[in-house]
Amino acid sequence: MNRPVLALLAALGVAAAISAPSAKADPPAAPADQMKLQGIWQLQGDHTAIKTTSGKLPPFRPAAKAKYEANLAARKAGHPDFDTAQKCLIPGLPRSMFYPQPFLLKVEPDQVSFLHELMHLHRMVYVGAKLPINDDLDQNWLGFSAGRWEKGDLIVQSRGFNDKTTIDTAGIPHSVDLMLTEKLHLVDKDTLEDTFTIDDPKTFTSTWQTKATFKRLPDDTEFSEYICTLANPEAVASK
Template sequence: MEPPPGSPPVAHFFDIGAQLEVPYTEWGDEITQQRIDDEARGNPDAYCLPMGHMQYHLHPQPRKIVQTPDLILIINEANSGLRQIFLDGRELPDSDALQWWFGYSIGHWEGDTLVVETTGFRDDVWIDYNGSPLTSSGKITERFSRPNYGTLEIDVTIEDPKAYTEPFTVRVNQTVMLDTNLIEFVCIENEVSTQHFYDSGE
């Protein structure tokens, strides 16, 4: 789906820069190209580990959003990912906080739009399948809105001075799935693929 004129470009699961020129730093461009050249074999998803925000936003497997007055839970079917967004007025933790796959998320409402700020990431987060990086210096700001029934529109701004020369924004469009439930997704218990990623001589 193409965005209306003036809207952020739509994000893609495999390549977040499919509809824009991502402002990589020299390091960001180099690490992304290394991951592409390695055919994304280091992607956390391949090892049944938690994926980055954008991969979860764009993953074909569904997710459930549970909303309470002080907390929103996003439950991803893929790799059983669970994300917490706190709405109780707390502030983002300082740089001494333990780094998380999903970081620390706090949110507030601006009218009908939920604004979520997230910091505290690990240094090895992949934004997209190709491996665009996010490090512990990164911040993600998401603006969740519902333009109509059944549609969730998320504008995502990514900042990381180590990986990108300036912030950039992409859009994610999601639709509701009615009369369905998440299923159990157990990956690592029977993971047998990664042993075939490299030749036996490597």
């Protein structure tokens, strides 16, 4: 074996020693109080036309109020063209949380994931991640979600949304500046409450809150294959 090769191997050996990870143990599992949120959850009650926690309509700015009323009228007339979810598009947030299809909430130390039966959506919450400013995010359907734990509650902040979705089925609009904060709180071992704080100064005169409650289903509950486009492939094909 010639010297340059030996020297190279030696150098690589050193490089390998430097770049190799120190013998790391597996990352720890999530703490027990966080793991309590893991499970299969199903929405309780009808959330097609949501109200604030005080039972009122959200504090619309005038243009948003006009848009909301136009959306209500369009649905009443049987032509809810504003409703992209009818065209099998991802319903966005928080609306994806307002469907009766259950979701598996999977808790990992660095990630809490919503694996929905609805449209087989998956929405990841990155625990401990820094929430980028809106300008640094693509505008998409489910946005980007960063989470943190506070005394057993999961606080999730999401933004980076497009403005093609509505907040509920009825048709509460929002802008691309929507910032959604959720507090997921375990009321008891089988009851999960999500408090949504909606912050979108272009659409509303102040922030407002709404709540949803979810009941735990058995851990071996199986999801059906949810195919939106099967009923209406033209909804996709004609776009």
